[in-house]
Amino acid sequence: MRHSQLKAFHYVALYSGFSNAAKELFLTQPAVSEQVRKLEQDHDVLLFHRNRKRVNLTPEGEHLFLLTKKYFEIEQQIDEYISQARATVDGTLRIIADSAYHVTDILGSFRAQYPKIFVSLRTGNSEEVLEKLRSYNAEIGIVGSLPAGNDMETLDLGSTEIVAFAAKNFLPLKKARMKLTELAKMPLVFREPGSKTRQKLESEARERGVTLSPAIEAEGREAVREVVASGAGIGFVSRAEYGNDERLALIDLEDIDIRMSETLIYCAQRSDVRVIRAFMDFANSRQ
Numbered sequence: 001m002r003h004s005q006l007k008a009f010h011y012v013a014l015y016s017g018f019s020n021a022a023k024e025l026f027l028t029q030p031a032v033s034e035q036v037r038k039l040e041q042d043h044d045v046l047l048f049h050r051n052r053k054r055v056n057l058t059p060e061g062e063h064l065f066l067l068t069k070k071y072f073e074i075e076q077q078i079d080e081y082i083s084q085a086r087a088t089v090d091g092t093l094r095i096i097a098d099s100a101y102h103v104t105d106i107l108g109s110f111r112a113q114y115p116k117i118f119v120s121l122r123t124g125n126s127e128e129v130l131e132k133l134r135s136y137n138a139e140i141g142i143v144g145s146l147p148a149g150n151d152m153e154t155l156d157l158g159s160t161e162i163v164a165f166a167a168k169n170f171l172p173l174k175k176a177r178m179k180l181t182e183l184a185k186m187p188l189v190f191r192e193p194g195s196k197t198r199q200k201l202e203s204e205a206r207e208r209g210v211t212l213s214p215a216i217e218a219e220g221r222e223a224v225r226e227v228v229a230s231g232a233g234i235g236f237v238s239r240a241e242y243g244n245d246e247r248l249a250l251i252d253l254e255d256i257d258i259r260m261s262e263t264l265i266y267c268a269q270r271s272d273v274r275v276i277r278a279f280m281d282f283a284n285s286r287q
Contacts, residue, residue: 098221
C-alpha cells in the first residue's frame with residue numbers, strides 16, 4: 001500500500017469525485033483513478049460505487065475514509081510539530097452545538113486572538129454532535145449532557161432550568177406557570193427524539209406518572225420556535241436559550257425542576273490538533 005494511493009482515495013472521498021480530487025491534488029483524473037484502482041485491486045476490495053456524475057463510498061470505503069481522516073490529520077500534526085517556530089495558528093475549526101447560544105459569546109474574542117482560524121458553526125442535537133466528532137467531521141461540540149464513554153474531553157459550561165413557552169395569548173389566562181398534569185392536556189411541540197431537552201422532560205414526566213405526547217414534532221430548536229410562535233402549541237427549551245422573542249411568552253414549570261447542563265467536548269485522541277488546543281485553552285481561560 002502506497003501513501004499516494006491512500007491520498008488519492010482520501011481526496012476522492014473528501015471531494016465526492018475523481019475530477020474534483022484531481023484538481024485538489026494537481027494531478028490528472030486518469031492518474032487519480034489509477035491510484036484508487038490499484039489500491040482496490042491490490043487489496044481485493046471495492047471502495048466506491050461509481051456512476052457517471054459522482055461516486056459513493058461502499059461500507060468498506062466509509063470505514064477506510066474514517067481511518068484516512070485520522071491518518072492525514074496525524075500527518076498534519078507532524079508537519080505542525082516540525083514547524084513549531086511558526087508564530088501563528090491557522091486552519092479551520094468546525095463547531096457543532098445543540099445550541100449556538102452557548103458559544104457565540106466567545107467566538108468574537110477567540111477570532112480576535114486567532115484571526116487566521118476560520119470558524120464554521122452549525123447546530124444539531126446531542127446525538128449528531130457526538131457522531132460528527134467521532135467521525136472527524138467536527139473539532140468542537142457542545143451538548144446538553146455529558147456523553148457516555150471516556151473518548152471525550154469535557155469542559156462544563158454551567159446549567160439552567162428547562163422552561164415552557166407559547167405564543168402570546170395562546171393561553172386564555174396568560175398563565176406564567178403550569179404543572180405537568182396541565183401540560184399533558186395541551187398540544188405540545190417537541191424536538192426530534194435525539195434532543196436531550198425532550199429526553200429529560202419525558203423521563204421526569206414518566207417518573208411522576210404523567211404522559212407527555214407531542215402533537216407536533218419538529219427538527220431543530222429554531223423549527224420548534226417558529227411552530228410555537230404560530231400558535232400551534234407549547235414548546236420547551238432551557239431558560240438560557242429562551243432569548244427575547246416578542247412573539248412568545250415564558251411559562252415556568254411549577255412542580256418540577258429539570259436542569260440542562262451544557263458541556264463543551266472534543267475527541268480526547270485529537271487533543272494535539274492545534275486549532276482544538278487553541279480553542280480549549282481560550283475557553284478555559286474564560287471560566
